[in-house]
Amino acid sequence: MVEKQPIDYSLYLVTDSTPAILGDKDLVSVVRAAVEGGVTIVQLRDKKSDTGELVRIAKELHKVTKPAGVPLLINDRVDMALAAGVEGVHVGQDDLNLTTARRLLGPDAIIGVTANSEKEALQAARDGADYLGIGTVYATPTKENTKSIIGTSGVQQILTSLASDGHDVKTVCIGGINHGNAQRVLYQTASPSKRLDGLAVVSAIMASNDPREAAISLRKLIVQPPPFA
Numbered sequence: 429m430v431e432k433q434p435i436d437y438s439l440y441l442v443t444d445s446t447p448a449i450l451g452d453k454d455l456v457s458v459v460r461a462a463v464e465g466g467v468t469i470v471q472l473r474d475k476k477s478d479t480g481e482l483v484r485i486a487k488e489l490h491k492v493t494k495p496a497g498v499p500l501l502i503n504d505r506v507d508m509a510l511a512a513g514v515e516g517v518h519v520g521q522d523d524l525n526l527t528t529a530r531r532l533l534g535p536d537a538i539i540g541v542t543a544n545s546e547k548e549a550l551q552a553a554r555d556g557a558d559y560l561g562i563g564t565v566y567a568t569p570t571k572e573n574t575k576s577i578i579g580t581s582g583v584q585q586i587l588t589s590l591a592s593d594g595h596d597v598k599t600v601c602i603g604g605i606n607h608g609n610a611q612r613v614l615y616q617t618a619s620p621s622k623r624l625d626g627l628a629v630v631s632a633i634m635a636s637n638d639p640r641e642a643a644i645s646l647r648k649l650i651v652q653p654p655p656f657a
């Protein structure tokens with residue numbers, strides 16, 4: 429069997445086009461700046477646009493991400509990912525299930541699943557998710573109605589149980605992560621046998637007036653965590 433190309437999950441950007449986050453900036457320009465600054469993977473998350481508009485936006489973003497070798501995923505919508513020809517999807521517990529998504533998108537697609545508990549994480553890992561988006565770590569105004577806030581200790585428990593079940597599924601966590609806490613999140617979530625492969629952020633980059641610089645500085649924090657005592 430041919431191994432899938434390794435994916436760099438270290439700085440995972442989730443987009444948000446709502447005025448509260450994006451302001452009057454242009455989505456494509458912000459994503460371009462973030463890619464220049466070093467985000468390694470991008471998820472188009474847009475709960476408002478209708479089908480045709482979403483495919484159009486995805487194709488625009490793909491023109492930016494693809495030449496940079498940065499995978500583009502679409503939140504929730506397997507059909508949109510197929511229509512736009514992007515690299516994959518991110519599905520939540522209430523979206524199309526992973527097995528069906530895999531059947532539709534094929535073995536090479538990147539499929540990520542949201543996991544809020546050990547049970548959800550183990551199930552998604554067993555079902556063949558490429559990565560898990562673990563969270564919500566900290567409460568965040570970016571996403572209302574988040575299920576439970578699990579904190580860094582909740583993330584650590586999930587990593588521990590994935591490792592003891594023998595899974596090498598990749599993991600990022602999401603929710604309230606910014607420049608001020610990124611290194612602490614990496615440090616506090618690490619279990620002896622498994623650590624996060626990256627951090628996912630929305631507002632830390634999307635709401636920034638300088639998304640390129642926001643990505644550069646976050647990437648530095650992630651790639652070189654401090655020598656905590």
Ligand code: TZP
Nearest residue numbers: 568570571603604629630631
């Ligand atoms: N899923 C859980 S929290 C969240 C999502 C999409 C939003 C995270 O946004 P931010 O601005 O990085 O806290």
Ligand code: MG
Nearest residue numbers: 504519520523
């Ligand atoms: Mg969803």
